[in-house]
Amino acid sequence: MTTIDAPRSPQAPARPKRRTNWEKWGWIYMRVSGVLLVILIFGHLFVNLVAGHGIAAVDWAFVAGKWANPFWRVWDGLMLWLALIHGGNGMRTLVNDYAHNVTVNRVLKWGILLAVVILIVLGTYTVTAFDPCTVPNNGLSFCK
Amino acid sequence: MWSWVLHRITGVAIFFFLLVHVLDSVVLNISPDAYNAVIGTYKNTLLGIGEMGLVAAICFHALNGLRIIAVDIWSWATRNQRLLFWVVIVLWLVLMAGFVPVQIMHMGQEVHK
Ligand code: HEM
Numbered sequence: 001m002t003t004i005d006a007p008r009s010p011q012a013p014a015r016p017k018r019r020t021n022w023e024k025w026g027w028i029y030m031r032v033s034g035v036l037l038v039i040l041i042f043g044h045l046f047v048n049l050v051a052g053h054g055i056a057a058v059d060w061a062f063v064a065g066k067w068a069n070p071f072w073r074v075w076d077g078l079m080l081w082l083a084l085i086h087g088g089n090g091m092r093t094l095v096n097d098y099a100h101n102v103t104v105n106r107v108l109k110w111g112i113l114l115a116v117v118i119l120i121v122l123g124t125y126t127v128t129a130f131d132p133c134t135v136p137n138n139g140l141s142f143c144k
Numbered sequence: 145m146w147s148w149v150l151h152r153i154t155g156v157a158i159f160f161f162l163l164v165h166v167l168d169s170v171v172l173n174i175s176p177d178a179y180n181a182v183i184g185t186y187k188n189t190l191l192g193i194g195e196m197g198l199v200a201a202i203c204f205h206a207l208n209g210l211r212i213i214a215v216d217i218w219s220w221a222t223r224n225q226r227l228l229f230w231v232v233i234v235l236w237l238v239l240m241a242g243f244v245p246v247q248i249m250h251m252g253q254e255v256h257k
Contacts, residue, residue, distance in 0.1 A: 031213045038209075042206070045199060050246050053250055054246060055192075055195060055250055058186075061176070063179075083162055087162060090156075090159070091156065094156065123169065123170070126166075135175070138176065
């Protein structure tokens, strides 16, 4: 009787390497950030566009008054981060759906990432470094 | 299908507005006059209408986004997703009825401090 060689068996252990499922986390992020953004954005729209004189009252002094309270700085900072990452990730989905050319796809996605990172840096700087009382003749009563 | 198309279009529109809006806020740290000049460009009829369009887009995207989340996690909502689409439309009309008259009122208002 002839013997048949044992079939090829994998050398590596059978257990597959566990990898992070980034698409799943992106999917979860879109939903969690969406719920938080409803609160943050509608609060923002109400205070800046509806209450008082709305957009007609918004100027440098209006923002200075609002950001005198750290509460609104945290609010706006959170909104900045959550919305830019949510929007950037959503734009990535669109690029993957419509840009089939590999080069175009890559360029657009790097462009989105670059825009999101730059704006988060600039926006975070704006909301943290803003110090109205160092501006001469600012006319703000709470600076004295 | 239409809710999906509208969700995409409004999402993209809000994203591009957000890019501009973060940049106009960066001017806060340049000088009060510079910021007031920039924000002053928002205070005219054309951009007043733009502001309504933006609010309309945000309201639809937010309500429909909540519908998508509900449909994903709650089987009752999955079965009744068509009904929920009409709920989104009705709530959107209610929100618009709240926002638009106020926005029209603020248009062209002069606020002296
Ligand atoms: C107001 C609260 C918001 C809620 C509840 C919300 C909810 C959602 C949900 C659930 C999705 C679907 C994701 C998926 O299908 O996997 C989504 C997609 C998207 N969102 Fe939002 N979102 C909100 C605000 C925003 C903002 C502020 C922006 C822009 C900066 C934005 C831009 C987008 C984009 C571009 C997409 C991708 C559309 C697509 O894949 O068809 N969203 N949003």
